[in-house]
Amino acid sequence: MKELLAAAAVLTRAGVVRPVGPVRLARIAAQTRRWGASPATLVGVSAVRWPDRVAIVDDGGELTYRELSERADALATHLADRYEVRPNQGVAVMCRNSRAVVEGILAAGRIGADVLMVNTELPAAQLGAILARQEPAVVLHDDDLTGRLAEAGPDLPALSLWEDGPVDLPPASTPLPRVRRPGQLVLLTSGTTGAPKGVPRTPEPLSLLGMAASAVHRLGLRTGSTMLVSPPAFHGMGLATLLLGLAMGDTVVLQRRFDAEQALAAIQRHQVTDLVAVPAMLQRLSALPGLAGRTGSLRAVLSGAAPLSPSVASAFMDVVGDVLHDGYGSSEIGIVTFATPADLRAAPGTVGRPALGASVLVLDEAGQRVPTGTVGQVFVSSPMTFDGYTGGGSKDVRHGHLASGDLGHLDARGRLFIDGRADDMIVSGGENVFPQPVEDALLGHPAIADAAVVGVPDEDFGQRLRAYVVTRDGYDEDAVRAHLRDRLARYELPRDIVVVADLPRNATGKVVKSRLTEVTR
Numbered sequence: 473m474k475e476l477l478a479a480a481a482v483l484t485r486a487g488v489v490r491p492v493g494p495v496r497l498a499r500i501a502a503q504t505r506r507w508g509a510s511p512a513t514l515v516g517v518s519a520v521r522w523p524d525r526v527a528i529v530d531d532g533g534e535l536t537y538r539e540l541s542e543r544a545d546a547l548a549t550h551l552a553d554r555y556e557v558r559p560n561q562g563v564a565v566m567c568r569n570s571r572a573v574v575e576g577i578l579a580a581g582r583i584g585a586d587v588l589m590v591n592t593e594l595p596a597a598q599l600g601a602i603l604a605r606q607e608p609a610v611v612l613h614d615d616d617l618t619g620r621l622a623e624a625g626p627d628l629p630a631l632s633l634w635e636d637g638p639v640d641l642p643p644a645s646t647p648l649p650r651v652r653r654p655g656q657l658v659l660l661t662s663g664t665t666g667a668p669k670g671v672p673r674t675p676e677p678l679s680l681l682g683m684a685a686s687a688v689h690r691l692g693l694r695t696g697s698t699m700l701v702s703p704p705a706f707h708g709m710g711l712a713t714l715l716l717g718l719a720m721g722d723t724v725v726l727q728r729r730f731d732a733e734q735a736l737a738a739i740q741r742h743q744v745t746d747l748v749a750v751p752a753m754l755q756r757l758s759a760l761p762g763l764a765g766r767t768g769s770l771r772a773v774l775s776g777a778a779p780l781s782p783s784v785a786s787a788f789m790d791v792v793g794d795v796l797h798d799g800y801g802s803s804e805i806g807i808v809t810f811a812t813p814a815d816l817r818a819a820p821g822t823v824g825r826p827a828l829g830a831s832v833l834v835l836d837e838a839g840q841r842v843p844t845g846t847v848g849q850v851f852v853s854s855p856m857t858f859d860g861y862t863g864g865g866s867k868d869v870r871h872g873h874l875a876s877g878d879l880g881h882l883d884a885r886g887r888l889f890i891d892g893r894a895d896d897m898i899v900s901g902g903e904n905v906f907p908q909p910v911e912d913a914l915l916g917h918p919a920i921a922d923a924a925v926v927g928v929p930d931e932d933f934g935q936r937l938r939a940y941v942v943t944r945d946g947y948d949e950d951a952v953r954a955h956l957r958d959r960l961a962r963y964e965l966p967r968d969i970v971v972v973a974d975l976p977r978n979a980t981g982k983v984v985k986s987r988l989t990e991v992t993r
Contacts, residue, residue: 510654512581514719515574516541522721525696529742530570530726532638537721540571544578545644547633552583552648555610555629559584559651562608562658564628565706566590566617568728572633573705574714576612577657584651585609588658588670589706592617593979600624602660606670614728634728659708659803684716686827690810691746691772691797693720698769699746700725700738702753707980708803709776713748722746732756736766743769750777750981754788754796755922764791774799776807777980779890779908782820783916789813798823800890801854805874808832808852809888821912822887830854831873832888834881839870844884847891847906850876879906896985898927900935903963907937910966913959914939919947922975924983925966939966940988942974 518527519541527537535543551557563585565576580587588606590599592614603611604626611628613621615635621628633639658670687693699717701724703710717724725742727734730753738744747770749757754775757763770792775785776799789796794813800823801807809832811824826832834848835841842848851873868875879897880890892906899905907925914923922942927935941952949969956965976987 510581510651511657511715511718512544512578514715515544515578518718518721522696525721526723527718528571528574528724528726530638531728532571535571540574540578542643543571543641544575544582546641547575547579548582548648549644549646550641551579551585551610551631555631557583557585557609559653560586560655562586562588562606564588564590564603564606564608564611566592566611566613566621567633567705568592568614569701569705569710569726570634570728571638571726572612572614573726574718576633577705580655582648582651584653584655586655586658589660589711591660591706591979592704596620596623600626602670603628606658657711659711660706661803684719686810687713687716687774687799687807688720690812691774693746693772695720696722697745697771698723698725698742699748700727700735700742700744702727702730702735702747702749703777703981704979707777708801708806709748709750709799709980712807713774717746732760736760736763739769740766745769745771747773749773749775751775751780751784752778752922752977752981754780755784758784758788758791759921767792770795772797776800778982779911780816780823781912781915782816783912785816786820789816800824800888802876805852805876806854808854808876811887815887819883819885819887819889822883822889824888825886826888827854832882833871833873834888835870842881845881847879847881849894850878850880850888850890852876896926898925898935898937900927900930900937900963901933903961905937905964910937910939910956910960910964913956914941914952916959917952917955919944919952924975924985924988926985926988928968930967936968937964937966938968938970940970940972940975943971947971 519537523538524536526534527540528535551563557563563576563580565573565587567573567576577587588608599620603624608628611621611630612633613630615632618632621630660670699722701710701714701717705711705714714724725738725744727738736757739747773796775796780798785796796813796816798811798816799807800809807827808830809824809826811822815822815824831853833841833851835851836848851870853873877894878890879892879894880888882888892908896907897904898907910925911923914920920941921944924940926938928938930936952969976984978984
């Protein structure tokens with residue numbers, strides 16, 4: 473109860489929670505009864521409170537909250553009548569960032585259907601396997617993905633919501649029946665360490681309060697702001713911040729594909745106050761000339777979904793200002809910690825302290841807490857922790873906390889540091905080496921634009937470190953090796969440094985290390 477009151481106080485100060493008149497209060501109550509605890513209700517409430525405020529700006533133009541709600545009603549009616557979608561059936565949403573992805577989520581919620589958020593970059597074979605396993609009643613998609621859907625099979629009903637612009641449907645003529653049980657939101661894991669798995673969640677408003685309040689408080693968010701959400705909505709971070717912005721009555725700017733120059737132009741044109749991005753996007757923004765003069769409207773920038781290198785963080789803040797925050801979490805655990813700009817300056821590499829209602833334990837193999845500063849397995853507890861994968865199975869649980877799959881440590885102030893994925897640890901000559909510190913050291917050299925480190929077989933040491941680097945002008949391997957010797961232990965030094973044109977990354981900015989051997993200059 474104490475945490476709920478604290479969250480409510482934070483949201484009240486930000487203007488999210490505010491008294492409304494009796495007529496609007498009655499309409500809000502009616503919508504809550506109609507759709508239950510779902511994104512449809514969150515945005516429906518915003519449409520009652522701020523009907524004429526611009527909700528979305530995308531490649532198709534502007535859309536008010538009233539118009540967004542009306543379009544969601546029209547799509548929901550179409551899905552129920554034309555595709556016979558019923559409560560508890562599945563609706564797959566395979567759309568890039570635009571009004572289409574929002575309308576798909578809202579329409580499914582207004583029917584009570586489950587929503588499967590599908591990665592728009594999945595190859596046909598993986599896409600086919602996921603759709604066959606999840607068996608949605610219909611796939612909502614962008615028109616340019618029609619061919620991949622056909623190649624993927626199975627032969628599922630599909631509806632394009634974006635064909636060189638938003639697709640318009642006839643207005644809803646009759647209201648849909650009341651939703652008895654809200655549908656689930658099913659996210660897919662990133663697939664960087666194996667086939668993507670379904671992570672189902674039943675939306676619970678109270679479970680979102682801590683994350684929302686922590687984000688609002690630590691980032692200084694205010695209702696009615698303008699938020700650019702750059703990570704794809706099929707990823708947990710993109711989806712969570714998109715829904716948070718709409719629940720706060722923000723104007724949310726969406727671009728179907730990330731391009732650094734276009735994103736910067738949107739920041740300037742729409743006077744964006746809050747930016748959500750992954751580290752690779754921040755790197756590309758930092759490389760643009762005139763960045764400082766075009767980002768004066770930014771009050772808060774949230775990074776996440778992939779490790780934020782200290783050099784990338786400091787380079788961005790040195791130009792834009794101390795507005796950068798970092799969030800840590802995953803599809804299975806939600807957002808668990810936030811690092812403020814002060815944290816990133818004082819403790820480079822930290823992912824910060826737990827959000828309201830979340831906690832972190834760092835344990836040894838026996839499940840006991842390790843001393844401060846000692847690396848161990850990271851376990852987390854959060855109101856957003858999932859209950860298990862759609863195909864069965866879960867993760868290890870210790871002391872009521874779920875295994876994150878990461879190794880990390882805590883400092884004396886309770887700040888969490890992630891040293892690497894447990895699966896990524898390299899054992900070279902009997903020494904345990906984590907790629908992240910080596911990658912951070914490489915990125916600290918001015919001639920290195922991007923870097924990834926993996927272990928490869930070695931006859932003498934079992935494994936040795938190999939670094940793949942994207943270079944800038946002035947690259948000299950001897951100078952880079954000297955730079956590393958000043959910053960790393962002998963056993964952490966990469967034996968091989970391979971120069972490549974680019975690193976293979978997925979849509980959320982994570983390096984797909986299994987594909988590094990395919991990369992050539």
